Amino acid sequence: MVDAGLFPGSIAAVLGLMIGSFLNVVIYRLPKDESVVFPRSHCTVCGVLINWYHNIPVLSYFMLRGKCAKCHTKFSIRYPLVEFLNGGLWFWAFYQYPLPEALLFIVMASTLIVISFIDIDYMVIPLLFILIAAVAIIVYYFFAPHQWVLAMWGVLTGVCYLGGVYLLTRGMFKKETMGMGDLQLIAVLGAWLGPLNVAATIFAGSLVTLIAFGIATLLSGKTEDRALPFGPFLAFTGIAFYMLNLDWNSIIALVN
Ligand SMILES: [Zn+2]
Numbered sequence: 001m002v003d004a005g006l007f008p009g010s011i012a013a014v015l016g017l018m019i020g021s022f023l024n025v026v027i028y029r030l031p032k033d034e035s036v037v038f039p040r041s042h043c044t045v046c047g048v049l050i051n052w053y054h055n056i057p058v059l060s061y062f063m064l065r066g067k068c069a070k071c072h073t074k075f076s077i078r079y080p081l082v083e084f085l086n087g088g089l090w091f092w093a094f095y096q097y098p099l100p101e102a103l104l105f106i107v108m109a110s111t112l113i114v115i116s117f118i119d120i121d122y123m124v125i126p127l128l129f130i131l132i133a134a135v136a137i138i139v140y141y142f143f144a145p146h147q148w149v150l151a152m153w154g155v156l157t158g159v160c161y162l163g164g165v166y167l168l169t170r171g172m173f174k175k176e177t178m179g180m181g182d183l184q185l186i187a188v189l190g191a192w193l194g195p196l197n198v199a200a201t202i203f204a205g206s207l208v209t210l211i212a213f214g215i216a217t218l219l220s221g222k223t224e225d226r227a228l229p230f231g232p233f234l235a236f237t238g239i240a241f242y243m244l245n246l247d248w249n250s251i252i253a254l255v256n
Contacts, residue, residue, distance in 0.1 A: 009095030016090025016106070017057035020083030023110060027082070027117045031126070046071035057083040082117065086110055092243065100143055105242070107136040108192055112235040115185065119231035125181025133188040141191075151191040158190030158198040159183060165206060182230050189238045196248040197241040205230075205237040 025036050028044075041050040048070040054060045061080040067073065089109040093102040111133045119125050141148050162183060169177040190198040213228055 003095075005095040009091045009093075012094035012102075012106070013087045013091035016110075017083050017087035019090070019110060020086030020113075021055070021057050023086055023114055024079050024082050026114055027121070031118055031122050031124075043068040043071060043073060045073040057087065078117070082113060086113055089113075089239070096243075100140060104136055104140040104192070108133060108242075109239060111136075112239060116229075116232035116235045119181070119229040123179075123227060123229055125179070125185055125231050127181075127184070130181070130184045130188055134191070137188060137191045150194045153195040154190035154193055154198050155187050156190070157195035158186040158193075158202065161199055161202050162186045165202065178230050182234065185231055185234055189234060193238055193242055197246070198238070200246075201234060201238045201241050204241075205233040208237065209233045 021041075022036070025041070029036050039049075041055060042048060043050065046068060048068065050060075051069075054064060054069065056063075058080045061075065061077075064075070066075050066077065068075065086109065090106050093105040093109070096102075097105055111129050115125050115129045118129075137151070141151055162178075166178050166183070186198065186202065189201060193201060209228060209230060212233070216228070
């Protein structure tokens, strides 16, 4: 018997790979105020257009061996990574969840991918993508009104917890440890994940960030001020906890 979710999942994966290509364009061009529609995909160094047969997500990168066909400039491994990540998450959504939840999941996943990579490049989280996520969540809960209360608790928990971490670390390190964008991000993550998963996200996300910070400091051997974008850690830990769908009631009962 073939798994019932495989067929919709596979179609979603193909669409997700294609949308992933578009997300690369958004990540690259939007912070520079360039159009995301025109011009067509081109090499950012020599300007040569990328042929249609080189516009296949992930595969093109390997067909071209990661280089521009004309000037041989190396393309970042990030392009196929974003496409693969988006395709994979879209597959998971339609493989795993019923329709309305799957739609919310793909909007959240793609938006969080864009937020993460723009944060990595520019250390800023554009409000536009926070708003896209917020609108998607509001539309979703409009059709699932019984989940509203949990969502509001999620927002409250996320903002209070992360706000507390912010005040504490700012006091400890005597500098800004995160931005407004991180608090906005945790608000939408809280609405999507609910109070327990968003708390777990902040805890695990902070831990992973600290470890990454430690490794970065060890590798470079410098102790000067270092800034790491916090957004990607929160975003991807949040997606992971949503996918894990841990049964917190049993876990809490186990501990007690
Ligand atoms: Zn080129």
